[in-house]
Amino acid sequence: MDNSVVGSREAGGKANRIPKGMRFFYFMRLTVNGETREGLHATTVAELLEELRIVPGRVAVEVNRNIVRKTEYESFELHEGDAVEVVNFVGGG
Amino acid sequence: MRVDTMEDTLVIKGMEFRSRLWVGTGKYRDFEETAKAIEASGADVVTVAVRRVNITDRKSENLLDYIDPKHYKILPNTAGCYTVEDALRYSRLAREAGVSDMIKIEVIGDEKTLFPDVVGLLEATEILAKEGFIVLPYTNDDPIMARRLLDAGAAAVMPLAAPIGSGLGIRNPYNLKIILETLKAPVIVDAGVGTASDVAVAMELGCDAVLLNTAIAGAKDPIRMAAAMKHAVIAGRLAYRAGRIPKKLYATASSPLEDML
Numbered sequence: 419m420d421n422s423v424v425g426s427r428e429a430g431g432k433a434n435r436i437p438k439g440m441r442f443f444y445f446m447r448l449t450v451n452g453e454t455r456e457g458l459h460a461t462t463v464a465e466l467l468e469e470l471r472i473v474p475g476r477v478a479v480e481v482n483r484n485i486v487r488k489t490e491y492e493s494f495e496l497h498e499g500d501a502v503e504v505v506n507f508v509g510g511g
Numbered sequence: 512m513r514v515d516t517m518e519d520t521l522v523i524k525g526m527e528f529r530s531r532l533w534v535g536t537g538k539y540r541d542f543e544e545t546a547k548a549i550e551a552s553g554a555d556v557v558t559v560a561v562r563r564v565n566i567t568d569r570k571s572e573n574l575l576d577y578i579d580p581k582h583y584k585i586l587p588n589t590a591g592c593y594t595v596e597d598a599l600r601y602s603r604l605a606r607e608a609g610v611s612d613m614i615k616i617e618v619i620g621d622e623k624t625l626f627p628d629v630v631g632l633l634e635a636t637e638i639l640a641k642e643g644f645i646v647l648p649y650t651n652d653d654p655i656m657a658r659r660l661l662d663a664g665a666a667a668v669m670p671l672a673a674p675i676g677s678g679l680g681i682r683n684p685y686n687l688k689i690i691l692e693t694l695k696a697p698v699i700v701d702a703g704v705g706t707a708s709d710v711a712v713a714m715e716l717g718c719d720a721v722l723l724n725t726a727i728a729g730a731k732d733p734i735r736m737a738a739a740m741k742h743a744v745i746a747g748r749l750a751y752r753a754g755r756i757p758k759k760l761y762a763t764a765s766s767p768l769e770d771m772l
Binding site: 450470475503504506509 | 535536537538539542545558559560561562563564566567569573574575585587588590600603604605606607608609610675676702722723724725
């Protein structure tokens with residue numbers, strides 16, 4: 419896991435880490451945009467965006483208050499209890 | 512005589528802008544009206560806010576489907592941020608969303624006036640400029656603060672004309688004039704104008720551009736008002752460049768005094 423950009427992942431719950439092969443059977447609980455989401459299959463940011471049907475092009479993503487770069491969406495692993503924010507542009511002055 | 516306004520472009524950090532009218536995208540009835548009004552305004556810089564994606568209703572349309580970033584320079588803002596920390600967070604997210612390094616920073620000090628917290632603003636400006644942002648701070652019409660913001664790395668300053676959305680017009684033209692005289696950077700009046708004449712006044716003072724939102728979006732006919740603003744900016748700018756006559760207390764006849772009967 420690349421920690422160079424995202425800093426500490428302790429809050430992500432190391433104790434809850436699931437071996438990669440088991441991920442398919444595992445349903446995760448995340449907080450996405452302030453809402454608790456249970457039963458997500460996604461194990462990476464890219465998979466989460468796909469599961470939520472969000473086109474990655476014009477959004478920005480934070481996990482536990484650290485920005486995840488677009489180039490890292492595929493490799494960035496999510497863990498039980500992570501707080502994810504997905505933002506985009508809306509009308510404003 | 513054909514007056515060429517094209518040559519008189521606004522340049523900020525090497526970026527060239529055709530129009531000196533910048534517009535916001537808030538408060539419109541729908542995206543269609545937003546797109547039409549912006550087109551009628553002739554603006555090429557368009558401000559947007561950063562907010563959470565609606566994850567429960569994924570059918571909801573996206574603003575950028577209507578405002579094409581290939582045609583407009585998208586300028587994200589940090590509206591709604593009351594702390595330096597939040598302003599930095601929103602700025603970094605905006606940059607990551609991938610439309611530009613430009614950011615209009617707002618650090619708001621008070622809910623009722625929406626006046627800027629200039630202490631926080633200065634701090635945020637310095638940090639973001641160091642991170643490579645093109646920082647455009649929304650500030651007071653205070654010449655000293657304008658200078659401090661520029662020293663801290665701002666690419667331009669955006670003093671208010673009056674409180675955001677108030678429509679009160681240019682409340683302190685003399686302060687704006689001092690800012691314009693003392694600052695060697697673009698000055699963009701941001702917020703508080705109500706109608707076309709307010710915009711013309713700002714431009715006649717020598718301001719480099721005007722950014723507005725409510726004056727168009729809140730008008731009875733936003734698209735018509737957008738066109739009015741477009742002309743006001745052009746008229747005001749031309750008048751500024753033409754150089755107005757001095758104000759005098761008494762009359763000077765326009766017709767010859769000789770050869771009267």
